[in-house]
Each structure stands twice: as C-alpha cells, then as structure tokens.
Amino acid sequence: MECYIITGLSGSGKTTVLKAFEDLGYYCIDNIPTILIPDAISILISKTNISKVALGVDIREQVFINKFEEVFKTLQKEYKFVKIIFLYAEENILLRRFKETRRQHPLKNLPLIEAIRTENKILEFIKEKSEYIINTSYYTVHELKKYIYDNFSDKSDDIFNVNIISFGYKNGILLEGDLIFDVRFIPNPFFVEELRDKTGNDEEVCSFVFKFEITKVFYKKLLDFLKFVIPEYKKEGKSILIIGIGCTGGKHRSVAIANRLYNDLKDNFPMEIRHRDL
Secondary structure: OEEEEEEEOOOOOHHHHHHHHHHOOOEEEEOOOHHHHHHHHHHHHHHOOOOEEEEEOOOOOOOHHHHHHHHHHHHHHHOOOEEEEEEEOOHHHHHHHHHHHOOOOOOOOOOHHHHHHHHHHHOHHHHHHOOEEEEOOOOOHHHHHHHHHHHHOOOOOOOOEEEEEEEEHHHOOOOOOOEEEEOOOOOOHHHOOOOOOOOOOOHHHHHHHHOOHHHHHHHHHHHHHHHHHHHHHHHOOOOEEEEEEEEOOOOOHHHHHHHHHHHHHOOOOOEEEEEOOO
C-alpha cells in the first residue's frame, strides 16, 4: 500500500493537493480524526483492495496536535509505508490568500497574523518529521497540481483524458463541456428520407455529411485547432477535457463529426467517445 498524510499550514493548498491525488487514483479522506488513522489504514488493508490512500489532516481537527505524536509513533512501528507531506507558504502569501478568499483561519479566536504565526509554531514538530516539505508560495493551483502529478504519479500512467460527446440542442446543451462546437450549419440528413431513421454511426449518413465542401473546410480547421489546443490544456494541469459536438437532434451530424474526430485523434491522446442522445 501507498499512503500519504497531507497536512500543513492552513491556506497552503491541502485541498488542491488532495484533489490532485484523487486524480491520480488515490482513495482520499479529508479531515479524518487523527486517532482514527491507524484503524482506517488497518481496515483498508484487510477489508478492501484499495492500495493507494491519501489522508488530509489539519488543525481544524481538535485533537490533531495532542494525538499526532502518539499516532505517528504507531504508524512508524506498524505501517512503514505511511509518509507525511507537509505544505507551507510564506507569511505574506498566506495573509493574501485568506484576504482574497475571505475565509476564516481555523484559529478564529486570534487576529489573522497571530493565527498564522501560532499555527506555524504549533506544527513545527510535524514539519520536522515529514518526508516531503513543499513550499506552495509561488504555485498557482494548476502548477501545484502539476507538481503532484509529476512527483507522485507512476510516469507510465497518463491521467489526462479527452472526452468527445455528441449531443442534440433540442435536448439541452452539454453543460459539462469545456469546448462546444455547433455543427447545425451543415446540411441535415434528417431531411433525406432514406437517412432519417439512420444515425451518424451509419456509413451512408457519414458520407452524406462529409460530401459537402463546407463540412470539409470546417472539419480541417477544427481538427487543426484541437491538435494545437489539447496539449496546451494538458500543460495547464487539466485532467479531463470535454469536447461537445452539437446538432439539432444529436443523431446525425454531431455523431458523424464526433466519430471522425475520435478516429483522427485517438492515436495522439487518451480519448473516449459518447453519443449522449442516441
């Protein structure tokens, strides 16, 4: 089993790091009571087939400080695969983050600057015991996720995935789409009697859609655009990119275009395809 305990100063990016580990396939538990960590690991080992775990703990959990030393000794003795990732950021950065998000510091009975300094002092002993210490001061959210991907993932696994989804506007736009392309300007096979009851999965419909010059020009530009932009989304740290292709009913033009895109891009990127309205 692999197990990381993710902790550190409030505002230093624990939630972002946990989400990154979740993207990497880890079973994540946030704000778990400290005294339950050994039992949780024991249950996961004996009762499940889960082999990768990330646990988030911080000062919000009241017995965190009092019990961590005792729990840590238990973990060292029984579970040597457990490692601590400690996150911190510079004082002025933490001040700015709390002011920007308007969130309260967990030590809410203290003025913000005192709360940051007090927490830093309280957690110093945990920082000293940590295998990984990460200064998140100058990372954006995307850069911090990428750092976790680069340093804690099996390099043979690529977590980036492209989903192409065809849909029909009459059934509602694809709300989860990152990029949406409307192909209703292409002549509609629905109005050809022998094609009406077929779909874009049928060769006759696909041939009809792609016989028009406007389709050929559009498709070439679309394919070139996607080949350019998909790697940029990956660099930005996105784990999934959803591309929507929409026509009126989601059965003819959008399906034919989506299928062609999938076939032309699947060798370049991890890719899945779904036809929502078929």
